[in-house]
Structures are given as C-alpha cells and as structure tokens.
Amino acid sequence: MLMVGWLASVLLLSGCSFFASSPPRLKVELRYDDKPVPCGTALGMSGGGWYLEHSKFYLSEFRDQNGAQLKLENSKWQTDNVVLVSIEQKDCWRGGEMPGNHQIRFSKEVDLGTIERLQFVLGVPMSPVSQNPLTQPSPLNLSSMFWSVQSGHKFARIELSSVSDTWAFHLGGVDCADNQSAAQPCYKANLLEFELTRPEGAANTLVFHIDRLLKGIELNKANSCTFQPGESETCEMVLNNLHESVIEWI
Template sequence: MKLLHLIKISIVSVFLFGFVSCDIISEPSDNQTLALLALALPQSVNLEFEALVNGQKITSGTNTLSDSRSVQFRDFRLYISEVKFVRADGSTADVSLSTDNVWQANGVSLVDLETYRTTETNIKVNGSVPIGSYTGIQFTVGVPAALNHLNSTNQSSPLNIGSMYWSWTGGYKHANIEFSYNGTDWTSLHLGSTTCSGAPNYGNCSKKFRAIILLSGQVNVSNQKISLDVDKLLTGHTYGAMGMCMPGTGAPCDSLVQAFGMNISNGAMDSSITQRFFSLR
C-alpha cells in the first residue's frame, strides 16, 4: 500500500510539474487549482487496535489487572465505522474504508482481539483519506443505523456473523466483550441499540448506544495505534448476580457502559461522562 501510494504521488507530481513548466506565465488561479489537486490525493490509513491489561496486551490465558485482580476473556470484538480525521480547525475528513468482505465491508470494520470464540484475530482498520495535517481522530463503535437491521444471513462478512447479531429488534452487537474474574462466572457486555420499533425491520431505535469516540493529539495516518484500556473499562465493576450486561440492566453493568462515555438512560454520548476506554498510543 505504501509503495502504491508513493508511485501515485510520483506520477501526479511529474504530471503537475510538466503542466506548470509548459505554461510560461502561470495564473494565480492555476496555482490554486494545482494546490487543490495535490490536496485531493488520498493517503493510506492504517489503524491498529490493541487491548491492554496493566499496560500489557491481553493474552488468551489469565491477565492481571493493575488492582491485582485476575481476568480472562472469551470474546473481545467491536464494530468500527464512521472513521474521520480531525484538523486543527475542528473540521473533519472522512476515511474511506477499504473492502475485503472478510473484516471490512460497507464502511464497517470488525476488530477482533481474542481467539476463544474465533481462531483468527483482526487488529487493523484500513482505508484512505485526503492528504492533510490532522490533530485527532474520531470513530464510532457500532454499526451505522442504516445498516443495523439488515438480514445478517445474506450480508457480506463481517456483517454476516450470527454471534455479533443481537436480535431482529436490536440489530447488531456494536461491541461484544465477555470476561471473567475467576474463570467460572462470566460477564457478557453486549452493547447494542434498544427501544426499537417499526416492524418488521425495527429500524427506529430511540436508544442507539453507538459510542462516538474522539481522540485528540498528533496522529500518524499511515500507522496509528489505538489502545483499549481494560483496567479503566473494569474500574468500579465487580461481578454480581447480573452476568449478562446489556444497556439498561443496571448495576453492576452501568459502569461498563459509561466507560464508553455513554448515558445509560438514553443511549447517547454524554458530555458529563468522559470516555475512559480508548486512547492514542
């Protein structure tokens, strides 16, 4: 991808040089046009997601949290969509996600960070964005509302995975994280849209529970790591009677939903709740 990108830039640069050199007197408008053409060139996007426990990548066995608790995982998957890079003035540039019909399709990518439920993992989100200087990144954890109630049995991967589909009234599981502190009692955090109506497709969900994550800082478009801090996700959570954690199920699940920065009552992002799960690395 990087080689192809360099070749594209070289070809266009030669063309632009020739165009300018043949015009002895270049009008200001011509220079502006050439500048816009250069800015329109896409550059490759390569995001790499990693889940960390006490600063270390999660393993398939026992992991030790910073508070000395042990934790194991049997699922750690998230849908990522609506990726944008943020400029210094606050404007954004949309990332066009590539399509492989395995991990990415229809502008949606599936990040899979463990191997208990699946034999393969995927830490990459790939695509392209216009060349520019960016000071942040924004993405959504979840499937876009327009795609959330598709028939998963006839979709391209990764939207055809039955274990990532919640129900016909809720659509996909935007995030599916299952963990245990003792290897016996499992907590399943399933984030998905709720309070959906409009049979038979149930596309009108008043509580979307799609986390919009904004991370500020110097970003490397072609090679940027994004960390998921498990210690911060599990802050304030202890295993209780509620092993199935879905939005609206109450304590001890509420703290898990709030780690994404979402309001547990209406399923929207809440400016009074700082998401604590994701960070640039």
C-alpha cells in the same frame, strides 16, 4: 547497462507502480494496567483468574478534524465505512491465539499523517435495511454480533470467564422494532462518538483499555450488562467508563 537503464526509465515513467504500497492503517491493541494482554493472560481483577474470551467491536464513520470522511479498504473485516475489530482469546491458552482482526486499514487516498483529530463511532449506523444480518456484507453478517431477541447489531461484545463464574458486556441497539418493517429501527441506538487528538510520537495504534472499561465493577454473572431487565446499574457504570478514555490513540 542498457537494459538496466531502460528498466529504470520504465519504473520512473510509471510512477514506480511496480512497487505496490500498502494501505495506511492503525493497529488496535488490548491493554490491561497499561500493558499489552498476551494470549491466555490471567487478568488481575476481582481476585484474579479471569480470562478474556471475546473482545469484538464495530467502529464506523471515521472522519478527520474537518468532518471529511476517511474511507476504509473493503475486506472481510471492513466495508468502506465500518470495521470489525476482533481480539479473540477464547481457549487460546490451550491452542494458540485464534485468528482475529487487530487493525484498521484505510483506503490508499487517506493520509493519516495529516489527521490532527480522529473522529469515529463505536457501533453500526442504524437503518431499517441493516437489521437483517443475512443480507449484509461481511463483517456485518456475523451472527455472533447480532441480538437474538432484539433486532439489530451488537456494537461491542466483551466476555470474561473464571473457573467458577462469567461476566459479559453486550452493547447495541435496544428496544428495536420488527427487523423487516421498522421505519425507525431502534428506540435507543447506544452509538458512542469518540474524538481523539493526535498524540506525539508514532500515532499508529488505537489502544482499548479493558481495565478502564471494568473500573468499579465486581465481576460476576449477576453484574453483567447485556441490556436485560435488572442490569441498569451495571450498564450505567460501564457506559460511563466507556466515555472516559477507554479508547486511546498512541
């Protein structure tokens, strides 16, 4: 009994630090027709038979309703200001879902219960030094999220395929100058700002609605949007869709 009482006193005096608390987090979920998309699900669009191969996007600059920064926990998926969400499904219907990142982990001092409006940016804040992926910390050094012709990060990479066709959406900074000497790194950064009001209920998940992103678009390679010449009409439609409740807080 004395030993039990002594242990209880130690835990009380230490603020119960013996029991490590997990950092606050938001789950990230992909949905089609307001339903979760399990690995390998065929999406019923443009005749059906379309599968999601890539779904990656950077979110950054999280702030509360007062504009105060909400720092993130550092990991291979996050810096203190940027997180890479990766909901991968390439070949998953043959070999199980590939590893990815389906959550946003905030630093321990963040109290998500007090957030009435969540502000963030879809994209990577631009600076001259951010153009070279080889010098960046993880997850900003992922080569598949970097332009091959234009310097700068891809902010979002969404790709779908069917038996006979493909469709792609690559969002990022375009018309970028040389990545070693750019004083103004990108003419058009394509950073998209979001402000979501706290919902009723759990408020623990951000939902990315893939069908809302693709609203009104006929899926085929010619209708892709990777900001190449001749894609302006499709890109305008996709960007307009992105501004209309593609990302939801539930």
